[in-house]
Amino acid sequence: MRVRLGASTVVFVLAAFLVAAGPHLLAIPAWLGVFVLAGVAWRGAAEFRGWRPPGRLVRIGVTFLGLGLVIAAYGTLWGRRAATALLCVMLASKLLEMYRLRDGRMVAALSFFLVATQFLFSQRLELVVWLLAACWLATIALLRIQRDEDAPRAGTGSATAPVRSTIRGAAAMMLLALPFALVLFVLFPRLASPLWGLPEEALDGRTGLSDEMSVGEIASLFEDDSPAFRVTFQGEPPPRSELYWRGPVLWRFDGRTWTRVFYVNQAPERVPDVGPGALRYTVQIEPTERRWLFALDHPARWPDRTRVSMAFELLRDEPLTALTPYDVISQPDFVDTPTLLPLYRNLALDLPEDSNPRTRRYARELRERFPDDDAALIGEVLRWFNEGPFYYSLDTAPLGRHGADEFLFDLRTGYCEYYASAFAVLMRHAGIPTRVVTGYQGGYWQAADEYLLVRNSDAHAWNEVWLEGRGWTRVDPTSAVSPTRILDGARSALPGAGGWLSADWAFQLRNQYDRLQHLWNRWVLGFDADRQESMLRRLGLQTLGLAGQAALMVAAILLLAPLAWWLRGLLAGARRTPDPLVRAWRRVEQRLGRAGPSRRAHETVREWMPRAAATLQNRDELLALADRYQRLRYGPDPADAAIRTFVERCRRWRPRFR
Numbered sequence: 001m002r003v004r005l006g007a008s009t010v011v012f013v014l015a016a017f018l019v020a021a022g023p024h025l026l027a028i029p030a031w032l033g034v035f036v037l038a039g040v041a042w043r044g045a046a047e048f049r050g051w052r053p054p055g056r057l058v059r060i061g062v063t064f065l066g067l068g069l070v071i072a073a074y075g076t077l078w079g080r081r082a083a084t085a086l087l088c089v090m091l092a093s094k095l096l097e098m099y100r101l102r103d104g105r106m107v108a109a110l111s112f113f114l115v116a117t118q119f120l121f122s123q124r125l126e127l128v129v130w131l132l133a134a135c136w137l138a139t140i141a142l143l144r145i146q147r148d149e150d151a152p153r154a155g156t157g158s159a160t161a162p163v164r165s166t167i168r169g170a171a172a173m174m175l176l177a178l179p180f181a182l183v184l185f186v187l188f189p190r191l192a193s194p195l196w197g198l199p200e201e202a203l204d205g206r207t208g209l210s211d212e213m214s215v216g217e218i219a220s221l222f223e224d225d226s227p228a229f230r231v232t233f234q235g236e237p238p239p240r241s242e243l244y245w246r247g248p249v250l251w252r253f254d255g256r257t258w259t260r261v262f263y264v265n266q267a268p269e270r271v272p273d274v275g276p277g278a279l280r281y282t283v284q285i286e287p288t289e290r291r292w293l294f295a296l297d298h299p300a301r302w303p304d305r306t307r308v309s310m311a312f313e314l315l316r317d318e319p320l321t322a323l324t325p326y327d328v329i330s331q332p333d334f335v336d337t338p339t340l341l342p343l344y345r346n347l348a349l350d351l352p353e354d355s356n357p358r359t360r361r362y363a364r365e366l367r368e369r370f371p372d373d374d375a376a377l378i379g380e381v382l383r384w385f386n387e388g389p390f391y392y393s394l395d396t397a398p399l400g401r402h403g404a405d406e407f408l409f410d411l412r413t414g415y416c417e418y419y420a421s422a423f424a425v426l427m428r429h430a431g432i433p434t435r436v437v438t439g440y441q442g443g444y445w446q447a448a449d450e451y452l453l454v455r456n457s458d459a460h461a462w463n464e465v466w467l468e469g470r471g472w473t474r475v476d477p478t479s480a481v482s483p484t485r486i487l488d489g490a491r492s493a494l495p496g497a498g499g500w501l502s503a504d505w506a507f508q509l510r511n512q513y514d515r516l517q518h519l520w521n522r523w524v525l526g527f528d529a530d531r532q533e534s535m536l537r538r539l540g541l542q543t544l545g546l547a548g549q550a551a552l553m554v555a556a557i558l559l560l561a562p563l564a565w566w567l568r569g570l571l572a573g574a575r576r577t578p579d580p581l582v583r584a585w586r587r588v589e590q591r592l593g594r595a596g597p598s599r600r601a602h603e604t605v606r607e608w609m610p611r612a613a614a615t616l617q618n619r620d621e622l623l624a625l626a627d628r629y630q631r632l633r634y635g636p637d638p639a640d641a642a643i644r645t646f647v648e649r650c651r652r653w654r655p656r657f658r
């Protein structure tokens with residue numbers, strides 16, 4: 001007999017799917033989200049209005065429409081975001097024909113898979129709450145489907161078990177699964193690298209600096225208060241004014257955009273020696289889809305599978321698609337490039353022709369005043385920035401063809417990108433080799449856990465000038481305009497720029513929450529193959545190998561079986577009734593259920609007895625016990641002696657199966 005899904009079951013299946021798809025709906029294009037929500041709304045309305053499923057042609061047409069929308073949105077079906085969007089759309093299309101148990105079971109089961117796909121994009125702590133809620137709803141949906149399937153056998157036609165008992169049952173199942181999940185997490189053999197390669201541009205490119213800089217890009221990062229990376233120092237951290245986290249170094253300027261050049265990809269001629277004053281620290285960087293690693297000046301030791309360019313940029317072999325820790329040693333007093341080759345001098349002096357004439361004239365005037373002293377010329381420009389009518393603000397106007405002219409002599413209001421770009425143009429016109437460095441500056445020191453939190457809003461741009469005898473030297477024109485930006489962070493320089501989220505209480509709350517996120521990253525996400533091997537080594541199990549480790553995992557799971565049984569009994573005990581009649585009769589039911597037909601949740605004792613007694617040799621004893629139980633339970637108040645006699649008979653009774 002074909003069994004339909006019950007109304008409450010449909011509601012739970014739709015809820016499980018909707019919650020599982022929730023984070024994906026926030027990330028995919030709006031029209032795809034509308035498509036998915038329309039599928040859920042139609043199936044819910046169909047259940048309560050008694051609509052029949054649409055015809056096959058309609059269902060096929062809707063499915064291909066969803067497929068076309070995904071291709072139109074992403075141009076491909078390859079990639080994690082496109083694949084998960086396709087899964088959401090196909091499940092929404094499946095809802096049109098979800099009337100049978102098999103279809104409902106498929107949607108509920110795939111909701112578990114849909115939950116897992118979200119962790120390809122983010123493993124943040126708050127997602128654990130969503131994971132538990134989504135898995136709980138999917139488990140409830142599967143239990144309701146199973147009870148819908150059992151209902152016709154009992155002759156009731158539909159599931160009669162209360163929803164509340166199903167909800168409790170799903171929670172109990174998840175609780176029982178928890179010890180096994182912990183064993184799998186700790187002992188499942190971990191690989192040093194993923195089983196498959198992940199495509200670039202798979203994380204929606206939502207964070208991180210690029211290898212070019214146009215005015216306005218860093219301002220968009222300033223509005224992003226999410227963590228960029230966290231740093232733990234060995235020893236005292238350097239002062240905040242020295243926390244310049246070096247990223248892409250930009251040499252070429254086309255009048256609007258600064259870009260890298262491939263000439264600098266080669267290794268540096270000389271690597272710093274690790275001496276007194278060296279900084280040792282561990283960085284835990286969030287996934288960015290970029291290859292950049294950030295470090296303080298100048299990296300002397302860096303992680304494996306990473307190369308350092310002649311501009312002392314750290315570039316990973318693969319894009320960062322997961323939370324990545326790495327160790328670095330930096331030597332701050334290193335002299336970078338004491339001799340500048342003509343090729344790189346020309347690169348660091350190159351400017352578009354016929355651009356910024358006013359800046360060129362001003363640079364000529366400066367050179368006439370400081371013909372042989374580059375340091376004094378630079379100091380004069382910084383004094384001009386500091387004492388002149390220059391302001392630090394995110395609320396500024398875009399620049400035109402002669403951007404440096406417009407900024408230095410007309411606008412005079414901007415943030416780090418404006419100052420770094422205009423300063424570099426001015427220096428190059430004055431004949432001083434200059435380049436632009438992008439990265440992060442500062443960070444928030446979490447004193448309780450002793451780590452530095454660097455947010456995307458700490459993104460910054462500064463300059464390096466080449467000086468005779470000193471090599472490449474850092475100059476930050478923004479610090480001349482707004483010293484508080486460097487000493488106290490961008491947030492202090494622009495109070496109120498982030499709206500109510502920038503309020504002190506909200507900022508402190510986010511910082512406190514990040515401490516929990518840091519612990520989660522350290523102990524859960526950071527439990528990789530190396531840490532697992534280290535843990536086994538401390539336990540004296542370093543010679544196990546993968547096969548031995550797998551055997552240890554299986555053994556641990558088997559040993560957990562008694563614990564699961566104890567938890568099951570504990571949960572059952574929580575529902576134990578004080579009525580001795582009921583407790584005695586439940587013991588009879590348990591003995592029967594271990595080898596015979598167990599009593600279903602919707603069955604009364606009278607309904608169950610014919611089915612249970614048919615399997616027994618001592619069926620008459622059971623029928624007598626059942627009859628006695630119903631008389632004592634539902635008749636006039638029994639005497640204590642009658643209850644004790646019944647309890648004793650139940651205690652001694654054992655089933656004898658045919």
